[in-house]
Amino acid sequence: MKQVIKIPESPDIVSAKENSLKFDDYSVLQHSFQGKEEKGMMYMENHALLFVLEGHSTLSLGEDQYEVGKNEMTLLRKATGVLYERHGNLENNGKYCEMMFSISEDMISTFLATTEKIIPKGTNGKIRTGVHRMSECLITFTDSLRVYFDDSQGVYSGQLRLKMTEMLYHLGIGNDGLFQELLQLRKPVQKEIQHIVEQYYTSSISMEDLASLSGRSISSFKRDFKAIYNMAPAAWIRKKRLDKAREMLESTQLPVAEICFSLGFENISHFSRIFKEYHGQAPTFYRTSL
Template identity: 55%
Template sequence: MKKIIKVPAQLVNGETSQNSLVLDECTVIEQCIHHVEEQGTMYLEEHVLFFILEGSVTLTYGKQTCQIGKNEMILLKKATAVHYEKKGSPDLNAIYHGVIFSIKDVLIKSFLASVEKITPKETEEVAESGVYPMTECLITFLESLKPYFHDSSGVYPGQLRLKMMEMLYHMAIGNPAMFQQILQIYQPLRTEIRHIVEQHYASPISLKELAYLSGRSLSSFKRDFQAVYNIPPATWIREKRLEKAKEMLERTQLSVSDICFSLGFENVSHFSRIFKNYYGQAPTFYQI
């Protein structure tokens, strides 16, 4: 099992070089590979837009699974662990071609401050992530980025920022549902604590990020969590992961390192140490 990839950091600075355009507020990564199939897990450090130009990708996050095909897109919010399965197009020598936009809150804030006459209906319901077709404007926009990827040395930050704002305008005007998502990404609706922590406890997620996902400040999140579970959130998450690890050791053939990484731990030695402190035995004691 591969270690969880942090997006965008490890795609830009990782072992495998990928075409990228980096701005303080946004990172754009082009993925063009020849693969029948590739899978792994990534952790989204920022909000991410996936655009698929060739091939397809199946994404699983929490209890949701969706498939994004050619000329389709999806928006996922930060602090989300996503399992992916990429498949190249059988008609084009197994080519998979996608573009990833990793967007910081500051760019969304700037965009929303400049938006005119785009007024989606007010709603108290959470705007869920969904797969949507790309408009002709978006497809043409993505084609216009190719020269930037091929020679990024001549690209000025101001140029790139204008392109990012253009992309957000195309998306918001062409798809009201995704614009609603952008609004709620910037100012999340308050959601039930149990739903958030049960869905995300196995991800390499910080308490601050969990608070964001629940629509609360960090102090409010800690207070509300304590009221529900009668235990500090950091302690609950650690114990929940260790209990899940023991279950996986007893019921699966996965190695200690596989289980460690799949549950969001980043270091095997640290995982083994706290596991032994909690259960009195090393993880290997419970392996089938």
């Protein structure tokens, strides 16, 4: 659950704490803070199950938006960019707490191959699209993990594998809706390159991350991209940003610096130089011509 890119968090946060447990290629993350809210963006390199234990979280995935409240959970698929707003529980001194479990296709396949057939008891509570209520067993399960975070150095990989197996049992028996979503992870998904680059070309995102978001290796991404656009990804992104910059300069009163940073450029002087090379005039020429 590596956060490849994370927007700086809100200055209103009083304190934040993040602990992790790792085994093999998997991890379990516990994140908590005492304050008003946190905002940011994360790109999912692995599938992950998110459990909100205190407070609530607003997640934006493209055009979809989910509200995940206390003792609710959702599945975040890999190769997805997620905007988040975490809100502390004002009735509990602004406390927020979540746990996030990385999930792989191999983990699901191994679980299904080595366990008896699970007979679900049905979904616990009302289902909203993408959001599921945690069963009492899952609430107890997450509570049982807190002691592991207090002494992560003394935890063995075998213990964590058993805990992951326990979690999958709880999902299969008491939260059939989310368990069925997990089963679908075994089907590989490749996203359209056009959709990915149009959505993220203004972000400070690496080519490797764009490839991951599209469900491709870096070499496959570059090859497929060139077949579509007849140019390399880096050149296309630069052209797209500079065309958008001129459009914003001509149609808005936003400061040049704000336009520069909003389009993923990190240095104003660099932006001004390549803008003039591309358009033949400095950015201020288009601003003063309004």
